[in-house]
Amino acid sequence: MAGDFTAHRIELGGQIVPYALKRSPRKTLSITVFPDGRILAVAPMSSDLEAIEQRLRRRGRWVLRTKREFEQFRPITPSRQYVPGETHRYLGRQFRLLVEQSLRSDVAIEGDRIAIRYPGIRSAEKTKELLKAWFQRQARQILLERLASLSRAFPEIGDAPRLTVRKLTKRWGSMSQDGMHMLLNTRLIEAPVDCIDYVIIHELCHVQEPHHGPSFFELLEQKLPNWERRKNRLERIMV
Ligand SMILES: [Zn+2]
Structure with a gap:
């Protein structure tokens, strides 16, 4: 796979910036800035390096700004503690956990918080179990709704495909x-709706x-x- 990429350097805003170039059968050039600062340009087979670099220079300000954002941005710690106050992402927004004792188990969005309530002593394990189940239910419901709605723009494929929602690693x-x-x-479900x-x-599109x-x-x-733009946003947010 590594052979697919070639290493290049380009001057953007007075800086020499390395980037990787990959060729693909696509028709347009895509530029991605990764959280670790790497820049990847995926270009049509036929476009020459000069044209690619011209496009890169035109988007230079965006590339540099995105790189800078990543340098300042500290991603949320991936190892979750499931304690009150911890931040979790839902539909592109950050919410803090509120954990309270209650007679009935319940998870709900309340303002900028995700409120988790259940009987008995507070435990990270119980909080985690309820929160994960809630995320799974929300994901299933919202992704189903979006699929039903977006399928209408694809009358040529007939009925919407059946949907399975589960954790995928890659x-x-x-x-x-x-x-x-x-x-x-x-x-x-952590991503903004336009990325979903x-x-x-x-x-x-893969149906056809x-x-x-x-x-x-x-x-x-x-x-x-x-x-x-939506793809880049998704890649930028979801580290
Ligand atoms: Zn695909």
Whole structure:
């Protein structure tokens, strides 16, 4: 896989910035800045380096700003403690945990907090169990709603695919070969709705175009002209 990439350097805003270049059958250039500061340009097979670097320079301010944001940004610690006050992300916003004793078990959004209530002594284990179950339910409900709504923009594929929501380690989603079954990552519920919609539309495009060839990107571009901005946002937020 490493052979797919070539290493380059470009001057942006007076700085020499390294970037990796990958060729793909897509039709447009995409530029991604990763949280560790790496920059990846994915370019159509045919475009020459000069044209690619011209595009990179045009987006130079965005590239540098995004890099700077990452340098300042300390990602939320991945090892969760499930204690009151801890921050958890839901639909692109940060919420603090409120944990209280109550007669009945309940999880609810209250302002900028996720309130978790249950009988008995407070324990991180119990909090975690209730919160995870709540996230799973919310993910299932909201992703189903978004899929039903977005499928209307795809009358050519007939009924919406069936949906399974579960934790995936390396992908946001996938579509079965026969186009009948969509798989989405539970963690998408942490992302803003416009990023969720990007993933679902991407997968719906796979019903007609199973591979990431030029006709796939043509279809995606047609269904969601600003897909790239949403994709970049998703990659930037979800470390
Ligand atoms: Zn895909």
